[in-house]
Amino acid sequence: MRNARSFGGYGAYRSPRSAMQGVHPVIGEHAGFQDALAGFGIRHAIRSGVLAAECLLTGNDYVTRWKSELGPLLEAGIVNRWMFGLGGKVGMRIASRKLATGDAGGVLRRAYYLTTFRRLALPFARRRYRKALEDPSCSHINCDCVWCRHGDHGA
Numbered sequence: 001m002r003n004a005r006s007f008g009g010y011g012a013y014r015s016p017r018s019a020m021q022g023v024h025p026v027i028g029e030h031a032g033f034q035d036a037l038a039g040f041g042i043r044h045a046i047r048s049g050v051l052a053a054e055c056l057l058t059g060n061d062y063v064t065r066w067k068s069e070l071g072p073l074l075e076a077g078i079v080n081r082w083m084f085g086l087g088g089k090v091g092m093r094i095a096s097r098k099l100a101t102g103d104a105g106g107v108l109r110r111a112y113y114l115t116t117f118r119r120l121a122l123p124f125a126r127r128r129y130r131k132a133l134e135d136p137s138c139s140h141i142n143c144d145c146v147w148c149r150h151g152d153h154g155a
């Protein structure tokens with residue numbers, strides 16, 4: 001890489017409540033189906049689309065189906081995000097090493113099991129992310145820094 005420059009941005013997620021608009025099932029990111037840790041949403045978009053189509057065809061209840069089939073993954077993602085935030089640089093180093101040296105697919109799959117620990121941690125993680133994000137580094141007044149666009153802020 002020549003003249004490498006760091007860059008960054010920010011993402012946001014929200015948890016789906018019903019994923020229904022009136023009588024219409026809503027799918028994908030618009031419904032809130034997105035991994036809270038990494039922002040992954042393609043698989044959730046496809047799975048929720050298939051679920052919605054099946055429910056429309058069969059008359060099954062979409063809310064019950066997505067809550068049982070997608071809900072645990074979304075909840076594990078919320079806990080993972082919380083743990084990622086708590087882990088800081090040390091946690092990042094441990095996670096990177098695990099992903100680099102082992103079977104990354106297996107590591108990631110296991111990271112999304114809603115284990116007893118994750119179930120217990122979920123209320124704390126949810127409480128943490130209910131708050132609006134505060135950005136101590138930037139007042140957003142006359143500032144063109146789109147939250148870490150240039151990657152130099154610690155937040």
Ligand SMILES: Cc1cc2nc3c(=O)[nH]c(=O)nc-3n(C[C@H](O)[C@H](O)[C@H](O)COP(=O)(O)OP(=O)(O)OC[C@H]3O[C@@H](n4cnc5c(N)ncnc54)[C@H](O)[C@@H]3O)c2cc1C
Nearest residue numbers: 027028029030031033034035039040041042043044045046
């Ligand atoms: C930079 C970046 C990298 C990402 N990397 C990954 C990744 O590696 N893996 C992963 O799983 N996810 C990734 N994601 C997230 C992933 O792209 C999204 O979660 C996923 O595409 C959501 O799919 P969707 O179908 O819900 O919405 P979208 O893909 O956003 O599709 C919605 C579509 O609807 C169209 N639309 C909106 N309003 C209207 C309207 N009124 N009329 C007609 N059309 C409309 C939009 O133009 C868009 O084409 C990434 C996202 C970004 C931004």
